[in-house]
Structures are given as structure tokens and as C-alpha cells.
Amino acid sequence: MYQLAGVLLVMVSLVFSLGTRADTSELVLNGTLTQGSLIRAQLPPGSKVQLNGETLQQNAQGKFVFGFDRSASLEHTLSWQLPDGGESRRTLTLTERDYVTQRIDGLDQKMVTPPEAVLKRIRKDSVNVAKARASTSDLDAVFTGFIWPAAGPITGVYGSQRILNGKPSRPHYGVDVGAPTGTDVVAPASGVVTLADDLYYSGNTIVLDHGMGVFSTFLHLDSMTVALGDTLTQGEKLGEIGATGRATGAHLDWRINLHKQRLDPALLVPPRQ
Ligand SMILES: [Zn+2]
The missing domain is CATH 2.70.70.10 (Glucose Permease (Domain IIA))
Incomplete structure (x- = not known):
């Protein structure tokens, strides 16, 4: 009855790139991509990041967090701008939970x-x-x-x-x-x-x-x-x-x-x- 969906550490490398940047391996995600999950993440300091268009709070090291509701939809978009102006985004696909x-x-x-x-x-x-x-x-x-x-x-x-x-x-x-x-x-x-x-x-x-x-x-x-x-x-x-x-x-x-x-x-x- 107790489930853990997937691994705890997910390193995300080049997946989707916009504009002139070819390298998006600067994004680090720590968490399970599933409903109800807290994700902890990092981009280079001075970056700006949005989840589904909403700007997220970042600390001085470029670290940030976001979460998915119990019944969150399964597709989300993380987009970011690096201090040098490079823009990237990545689609996050969640696994669906089966609740008791x-x-x-x-x-x-x-x-x-x-x-x-x-x-x-x-x-x-x-x-x-x-x-x-x-x-x-x-x-x-x-x-x-x-x-x-x-x-x-x-x-x-x-x-x-x-x-x-x-x-x-x-x-x-x-x-x-x-x-x-x-x-x-x-x-x-x-x-x-x-x-x-x-x-x-x-x-x-x-x-x-x-x-x-x-x-x-x-x-x-x-x-x-x-x-x-x-x-x-x-x-x-x-x-x-x-x-x-x-x-x-x-x-x-x-x-x-x-x-x-x-x-x-x-x-x-x-x-x-
Ligand atoms: Zn209780």
C-alpha cells in the first residue's frame, strides 16, 4: 500500500532548447516527477525560472523548489533564462498516483x-x-x-x-x-x-x-x-x-x-x- 514512484535523484540534461543555446545541462532536478511531489532544483545563480509561466522564488545560489498537487495534471513546462540571456524549457511529465x-x-x-x-x-x-x-x-x-x-x-x-x-x-x-x-x-x-x-x-x-x-x-x-x-x-x-x-x-x-x-x-x- 506504500508506494514510492521512481528514483529520488533525477539529473536532467539536454532535452529541449529554444533560441541560441544548445546546452541545457545546467538544470538539476532532485525529486520524483509524480503527483504530490516536492521538487528541489537548481540553475546557475542569476537565472530566472517559471513553472507553467509562473515565476518561482530563487535563492542566491540559483536554487528553487516547486510542487505538484495531489491531483495535478500530468504535463508541466519549466522554462528559464540564464544570466547571459539564453532561454530554455523542458516538459515535465508526471506519473499518476493511485490513492487508497x-x-x-x-x-x-x-x-x-x-x-x-x-x-x-x-x-x-x-x-x-x-x-x-x-x-x-x-x-x-x-x-x-x-x-x-x-x-x-x-x-x-x-x-x-x-x-x-x-x-x-x-x-x-x-x-x-x-x-x-x-x-x-x-x-x-x-x-x-x-x-x-x-x-x-x-x-x-x-x-x-x-x-x-x-x-x-x-x-x-x-x-x-x-x-x-x-x-x-x-x-x-x-x-x-x-x-x-x-x-x-x-x-x-x-x-x-x-x-x-x-x-x-x-x-x-x-x-x-
Ligand atoms: Zn493523519
Whole structure:
């Protein structure tokens, strides 16, 4: 049920060239070309790059990132201009994911509407989480290798979805690690804490900025051992697994965002059953 589509490092050489340039081997891509994937890439410093016509943020070394939604279309165009004016582009073709779908019929259709005070809190939580993922720091951590934030079996995967009485529910966007309350959670890559708060749905929640708009989020923590603004190095403890918020049991729900885009954390780390 756990899938890794392809290799983690893809070196792209001459594929498609426009204008006068013949050599496009300056493009380095690191990532799996599939739906839900974060791609880390580099061009010579001073280049400009666009994905499907949208300009991407680049750091001083010419490094940049981009991502593909859970149900992204399969053809995309990366185009760039080098400091010497040379222009190139390349078509990126994604593999299609096959997500876990579970149909549950005959459910008692009881709609539970939370009281106004709770709704207010839920709205405030989502504004705060959006703010925590709005930073555009150019931390280099996002370009390093990621490690799993906790030991334990995978009990939930990115993209999975339940169809309740024929109605598709919101897909699951995290990867769940099932482990007892008190199990250490560590930083999968270095970063800065942009949120450490108790939220209605996700309980004790930490958001970690890895740079270039890429964030880890850790949900349902039993305890948080870091605070807003703390800088963490890879492997440093940030809290412990728990079941806070609306969780059915102790587990870590780890998410990866590129700002508002929800990506698959499992594609960033070595495979695990
Ligand atoms: Zn989850």
C-alpha cells in the first residue's frame, strides 16, 4: 500500500532548447516527477525560472523548489533564462498516483455543527496556521536530505480518501506514524518554529519552516518541547507523539506544505513499511 514512484535523484540534461543555446545541462532536478511531489532544483545563480509561466522564488545560489498537487495534471513546462540571456524549457511529465480509497456506506447521517464559540476558534486556528506557513525565508535546509521525524509503522498515507455514503470526504494529506504516546518527534530537516500552539482539531501543533516556502507540520503532539522562533537542527527533538485535538488514537500526523500546497512527506524520506 506504500508506494514510492521512481528514483529520488533525477539529473536532467539536454532535452529541449529554444533560441541560441544548445546546452541545457545546467538544470538539476532532485525529486520524483509524480503527483504530490516536492521538487528541489537548481540553475546557475542569476537565472530566472517559471513553472507553467509562473515565476518561482530563487535563492542566491540559483536554487528553487516547486510542487505538484495531489491531483495535478500530468504535463508541466519549466522554462528559464540564464544570466547571459539564453532561454530554455523542458516538459515535465508526471506519473499518476493511485490513492487508497475506502467506501463506507449505510452510515447514520448525523451532521454535527459545532457551537459558535468553537467555530470561532476553528477559524482563528486556520488563520494562524496560514500565517505560520506564509514566510518566504531562504533557509537552505529544504535542499538537504530529510529523515523520518518518528519511529514506528506507517498507519495512514498521503492522498487517501473515504467515500461516506457515496460522498467523497476531504483527502488525508499527511503521513501517519503510529507509535505510543511519549515517542520522540524530531526535526526531519533543520528549520525555524513558526507555530507551536494548541489547536482545536490538531491539538498541540508545530509548524517548522525549512525555507523557500516549505514547511513541516506535526499534529496531535502530547507535548511540545520547543517554542515559537526556535531554530532546530535536523534530528533535534521538538515534542512527543500523542492524541491531542480530535484524534482517535496516539499517532504523529506529519505534513509537508509548499505554502498552501499540500505535498506528500513520504516522497522526501527513505521508504518505510
Ligand atoms: Zn493523519
